[in-house]
Amino acid sequence: MSWVSVCRYQALLPERGVCALVDGRQVAVFRTYDGALHAIGNLDPFSGAHVLSRGIVGTRAGEPTVASPLHKQVFSLVSGECLDEPGVTVPVYSIRVEDGLVQVSSVRAGTEPVREPALVPMSV
Amino acid sequence: MSRIVVVGYGPTAHRFVETLRERGSGGRVTVIGEEPRPAYDRVALTSYLGGTSVEDLTYPVPEGTVTRLGGRVTAIDREARTVTLADGSAEPYDVLVLATGSSPFVPPVPGAEHAHVYRTIDDLDAIRLAAKDATEGVVVGGGLLGLEAADALRGLGLRTHIVEMSPWLMPRQVDEGGGAVLKGHIEALGLSVHAGAGVQEIVVGEQGVVTGLRKPDGTLIDAQIVVFSAGIRPRDELARDGGLEVGRRGGIVVDAGMRTSDPSIYAIGECALVGGPEKGMVYGLVGPCFTMAEVAADRITGGGASFEGADMSTKLKLLGVEVAQFGAMDGALDVTYMDPVGGVYKRLFISDDARTLLGGICVGDASPYSSLRPFVGKPLPAAPSDLLFTGSGAELDLPDDAQVCSCNNVSAGAVRVAIVDKGCADVPGIKACTRAGSTCGSCVPMLKQLLERSGVELSKALCEHFAYSRAELYDIVRVRGITTFSELITAHGQGRGCDICKPAVASILASLHNGHVLEGERAALQDTNDHFLANIQKNGTYSVVPRIPGGEITPDKLIVIGEVARDFGLYTKITGGQRIDLFGARVEQLPQIWRRLVEAGFESGHAYGKALRTVKSCVGSTWCRYGVQDSVGLAIALELRYRGLRAPHKLKSAVSGCARECAEARSKDFGIIATENGWNLYVGGNGGFKPRHADLLANDLSTDELIRTIDRFVMFYIRTADRLQRTAAWLESLDGGLGYLRQVIIDDSLGICAELDAQMRHHVSTYEDEWRATISDPEKLGRFVSFVNAPGVPDPSIVFETERDQIKPVNRPEVALQ
Ligand code: SRM
Numbered sequence: 001m002s003w004v005s006v007c008r009y010q011a012l013l014p015e016r017g018v019c020a021l022v023d024g025r026q027v028a029v030f031r032t033y034d035g036a037l038h039a040i041g042n043l044d045p046f047s048g049a050h051v052l053s054r055g056i057v058g059t060r061a062g063e064p065t066v067a068s069p070l071h072k073q074v075f076s077l078v079s080g081e082c083l084d085e086p087g088v089t090v091p092v093y094s095i096r097v098e099d100g101l102v103q104v105s106s107v108r109a110g111t112e113p114v115r116e117p118a119l120v121p122m123s124v
Numbered sequence: 125m126s127r128i129v130v131v132g133y134g135p136t137a138h139r140f141v142e143t144l145r146e147r148g149s150g151g152r153v154t155v156i157g158e159e160p161r162p163a164y165d166r167v168a169l170t171s172y173l174g175g176t177s178v179e180d181l182t183y184p185v186p187e188g189t190v191t192r193l194g195g196r197v198t199a200i201d202r203e204a205r206t207v208t209l210a211d212g213s214a215e216p217y218d219v220l221v222l223a224t225g226s227s228p229f230v231p232p233v234p235g236a237e238h239a240h241v242y243r244t245i246d247d248l249d250a251i252r253l254a255a256k257d258a259t260e261g262v263v264v265g266g267g268l269l270g271l272e273a274a275d276a277l278r279g280l281g282l283r284t285h286i287v288e289m290s291p292w293l294m295p296r297q298v299d300e301g302g303g304a305v306l307k308g309h310i311e312a313l314g315l316s317v318h319a320g321a322g323v324q325e326i327v328v329g330e331q332g333v334v335t336g337l338r339k340p341d342g343t344l345i346d347a348q349i350v351v352f353s354a355g356i357r358p359r360d361e362l363a364r365d366g367g368l369e370v371g372r373r374g375g376i377v378v379d380a381g382m383r384t385s386d387p388s389i390y391a392i393g394e395c396a397l398v399g400g401p402e403k404g405m406v407y408g409l410v411g412p413c414f415t416m417a418e419v420a421a422d423r424i425t426g427g428g429a430s431f432e433g434a435d436m437s438t439k440l441k442l443l444g445v446e447v448a449q450f451g452a453m454d455g456a457l458d459v460t461y462m463d464p465v466g467g468v469y470k471r472l473f474i475s476d477d478a479r480t481l482l483g484g485i486c487v488g489d490a491s492p493y494s495s496l497r498p499f500v501g502k503p504l505p506a507a508p509s510d511l512l513f514t515g516s517g518a519e520l521d522l523p524d525d526a527q528v529c530s531c532n533n534v535s536a537g538a539v540r541v542a543i544v545d546k547g548c549a550d551v552p553g554i555k556a557c558t559r560a561g562s563t564c565g566s567c568v569p570m571l572k573q574l575l576e577r578s579g580v581e582l583s584k585a586l587c588e589h590f591a592y593s594r595a596e597l598y599d600i601v602r603v604r605g606i607t608t609f610s611e612l613i614t615a616h617g618q619g620r621g622c623d624i625c626k627p628a629v630a631s632i633l634a635s636l637h638n639g640h641v642l643e644g645e646r647a648a649l650q651d652t653n654d655h656f657l658a659n660i661q662k663n664g665t666y667s668v669v670p671r672i673p674g675g676e677i678t679p680d681k682l683i684v685i686g687e688v689a690r691d692f693g694l695y696t697k698i699t700g701g702q703r704i705d706l707f708g709a710r711v712e713q714l715p716q717i718w719r720r721l722v723e724a725g726f727e728s729g730h731a732y733g734k735a736l737r738t739v740k741s742c743v744g745s746t747w748c749r750y751g752v753q754d755s756v757g758l759a760i761a762l763e764l765r766y767r768g769l770r771a772p773h774k775l776k777s778a779v780s781g782c783a784r785e786c787a788e789a790r791s792k793d794f795g796i797i798a799t800e801n802g803w804n805l806y807v808g809g810n811g812g813f814k815p816r817h818a819d820l821l822a823n824d825l826s827t828d829e830l831i832r833t834i835d836r837f838v839m840f841y842i843r844t845a846d847r848l849q850r851t852a853a854w855l856e857s858l859d860g861g862l863g864y865l866r867q868v869i870i871d872d873s874l875g876i877c878a879e880l881d882a883q884m885r886h887h888v889s890t891y892e893d894e895w896r897a898t899i900s901d902p903e904k905l906g907r908f909v910s911f912v913n914a915p916g917v918p919d920p921s922i923v924f925e926t927e928r929d930q931i932k933p934v935n936r937p938e939v940a941l942q
């Protein structure tokens with residue numbers, strides 16, 4: 001498993017996301033209020049835009065969440081599941097802190113390899 | 125599994141397929157509809173002219189349904205069990221369901237082929253197009269649909285006439301007395317009513333252009349557009365040609381299980397005739413049609429439901445006039461209340477022993493409809509005169525078998541079961557559980573009443589994190605002097621917030637303290653728009669809207685906007701708010717763009733914030749020959765005074781220089797119209813989803829009085845409104861309405877005016893341009909990158925194409941959702 005450093009832990013604003021490029025994939029990185037870190041795909045599956053890192057972070061029944069900034073569907077930061085539309089999920093990536101640096105793995109959390117194709121600019 | 129084929133794809137067909145699916149029928153269902161789109165809500169058709177989109181009207185296609193849109197069935201081969209389509213193809217069936225609805229009746233008068241009808245989206249498109257070159261229109265037919273069509277023509281800006289054969293309007297719903305009151309209302313709106321009149325011919329000039337309608341007495345009504353709405357005819361031609369039994373006056377004969385004379389063919393909805401070929405009835409309202417759909421679905425899946433006739437009660441608000449009819453339209457005894465001045469007519473029909481309510485008619489005030497309709501056929505709940513005078517009847521307890529929702533045939537008992545046993549705690553819950561209230565909505569007040577009566581306290585909680593309404597949270601923050609979200613949620617909420625409460629609290633904190641929206645913890649509360657001080661677009665880019673107070677701009681500043689747009693390759697558009705919007709900026713471009721704009725003297729236009737947007741102006745007395753005051757000067761002063769003020773929802777204003785109202789001030793949250801003596805102030809106007817004209821709050825104010833009154837109005841709104849409640853909805857929900865508002869902000873009945881004034885002074889004196897502050901603060905600038913680990917890299921997923929010489933987002937292929 002290869003880890004990519006994305007930024008200093010201290011640079012992350014609590015309850016706000018940033019987006020990192022990890023092996024060509026867009027990964028949304030969040031630091032929640034309790035200091036925990038989460039990484040999910042930045043692609044909002046409903047709109048097709050890469051924006052999840054810019055949503056509002058919160059909780060639903062205790063579970064940390066982010067709401068898509070476009071049409072407000074809420075996703076679990078833990079499982080990547082959309083809590084408003086069962087069956088829709090975004091990938092979850094492993095994340096850790098090493099020497100004050102936030103690192104994200106380009107492999108999906110769990111054992112499953114990442115299936116989302118790396119992003120290439122679309123031809124016009 | 126058998127193949128079910130449905131012919132016709134209107135509301136009835138939709139309800140049929142939906143019910144089949146709900147019952148778990150997994151068979152193949154094919155729906156063939158002649159219109160080019162899936163079924164849509166025909167009852168709400170008129171709202172399409174008001175801007176409701178086809179998508180909003182369209183019902184979702186139930187899962188697993190095969191649709192053949194734009195396909196007209198031309199024949200049924202009962203031997204072979206197939207239907208044939210106009211394109212020659214055939215579709216085999218085991219069970220056939222005819223849901224072909226009805227078509228508007230067009231009387232065979234000369235010229236009729238040049239007239240319009242009012243039934244489908246395509247009809248409305250044709251009417252809208254024709255209205256462009258017309259100034260006057262006629263609707264033939266003064267019934268429910270005719271008046272709706274007339275309202276639509278009026279809404280399209282035409283001088284409108286209504287021609288009705290009967291001696292009064294809406295003869296099926298109201299009696300002569302009610303008709304007279306109704307006519308008064310309609311004429312007061314500027315429509316001409318020709319009752320007791322028929323049609324001789326549609327007068328058509330050169331090239332088939334309609335020029336008028338001639339009545340049998342020879343008189344001519346000038347009109348360039350004629351719409352027939354003189355009744356409907358069931359579409360029974362397929363059944364007739366296929367040898368099925370049809371009624372003497374039309375309609376496909378069905379039994380109580382909706383089966384036609386061929387046991388494998390059903391007919392439902394407006395094409396079906398229930399009750400025998402001679403005396404049967406065709407139901408022209410959507411409620412009974414839905415019930416028929418449910419009965420047929422039940423039978424086909426092995427059930428034994430039957431259609432027992434239906435309540436034909438109607439309640440509608442047409443041209444702003446409430447009209448309602450329920451139960452019978454006559455009786456041994458009757459009690460009438462009539463107020464010609466107020467335009468109210470109410471009549472109840474009662475059995476000869478004066479005990480049982482038989483029916484009623486209302487014009488101008490339909491409140492008896494909801495409260496009394498459930499008592500039809502039951503003992504009168506109070507003295508008839510009391511029922512008519514007090515009108516509301518809100519205290520009455522409904523018996524369990526009383527029908528509450530006639531569209532979906534739901535009884536008071538069923539609603540009570542939903543509340544008590546299934547735990548529905550609000551109107552949306554009851555809708556989801558019983559369907560009551562989900563069609564025409566006229567029973568929603570009854571649902572609320574049943575909820576309250578069952579002891580359910582309608583929850584005012586903002587979301588799962590706060591048990592308070594926005595107004596209560598505002599008071600908590602204000603009284604306790606709270607300055608951060610964390611403080612508030614720790615002491616008065618639970619969890620860590622969400623996309624509902626965080627922006628609401630951010631707005632409260634901003635209204636009360638007016639710090640920078642991105643300061644400290646507050647940055648985490650904002651919607652992406654406030655977070656990046658720009659409006660997000662569908663492809664994840666943002667738009668930039670500099671403030672142009674009052675719409676006044678120098679040529680030099682216009683040039684700067686043009687240069688910035690050109691240099692950053694932005695799509696440029698003049699907005700409906702008298703300013704200029706630049707679209708397609710990536711986050712990392714926003715600070716560079718704003719650096720240029722701020723340098724040239726621009727500041728944030730807050731297009732992204734729940735804050736003051738624009739104060740539109742007309743050119744006013746400076747140039748206009750009619751203007752009586754300097755509307756541009758006032759608009760600029762107001763825009764600069766209230767800029768940046770955070771509120772429960774956005775605030776819009778406008779100033780017109782005279783009563784011609786070129787600035788459309790009465791569609792604004794606060795609008796000002798100049799008079800010879802000063803200014804008239806109107807409040808609570810709205811465009812948008814539900815337009816509302818603003819109400820006159822005070823007249824002939826001096827500029828100082830005007831500003832003081834607006835200050836208080838806005839601050840009182842900010843203090844007491846709900847989250848995302850515009851002033852229009854707030855004013856309508858304010859107990860005591862405009863009178864109460866005047867007492868509070870003009871007579872100071874609550875003694876809070878000094879505080880409201882002080883809050884506004886604080887806002888005005890501490891205002892700072894958010895963008896100027898942002899570009900000079902490296903910490904705030906840090907977040908304007910696409911990628912935290914690659915600040916220079918633009919987001920590669922953002923791609924544009926060119927249209928009319930400007931950029932446009934490339935529509936990405938739909939990302940598959942299972
Ligand atoms: C740009 C503009 C359309 C245009 O091309 O002309 C526009 C664009 C948007 N409007 Fe509007 N509205 C624009 C004038 C209007 C007007 C006309 C006016 O202000 O004179 C109205 C009706 C008047 C009114 O508000 O009462 C209007 C009624 C709405 C509504 C419905 C509000 C309602 O109360 O029903 C929304 C939705 C909302 O705010 O919740 C909305 C929301 C929006 C949003 C913010 C939708 C969104 O969240 O993405 C659009 C984004 C703007 C952007 O990205 O820059 N817009 N919008 C106009 C900007 C005016 C400006 O300079 O600020």
Ligand SMILES: Cc1cc2nc3c(=O)[nH]c(=O)nc-3n(C[C@H](O)[C@H](O)[C@H](O)COP(=O)(O)OP(=O)(O)OC[C@H]3O[C@@H](n4cnc5c(N)ncnc54)[C@H](O)[C@@H]3O)c2cc1C
Pocket residue numbers: 131132133134135136137156157158159166167168169170195196197198223224225226227242243244269272359362392393394395407408409410411413440564
């Ligand atoms: C403007 C307007 C306002 C209304 N307001 C109200 C109201 O307030 N309250 C109320 O209760 N009712 C109202 N109605 C009536 C209500 O819309 C109807 O009762 C309802 O639409 C009936 O549904 P249906 O599916 O039976 O028929 P329709 O809606 O007529 O649908 C039948 C469909 O079948 C298609 N079709 C017909 N023949 C064929 C064929 N041979 N092959 C393929 N397709 C075919 C037609 O094109 C049509 O799309 C209103 C109607 C209109 C037009």
Ligand code: SF4
Pocket residue numbers: 742743744745748749750751752755780781782783784785786787
């Ligand atoms: S509102 Fe009056 S002053 Fe203003 S432009 Fe129109 S006519 Fe002229």
Ligand code: FES
Pocket residue numbers: 528529530531532560561562563564565566567568
């Ligand atoms: S009566 Fe129409 S929705 Fe209930």
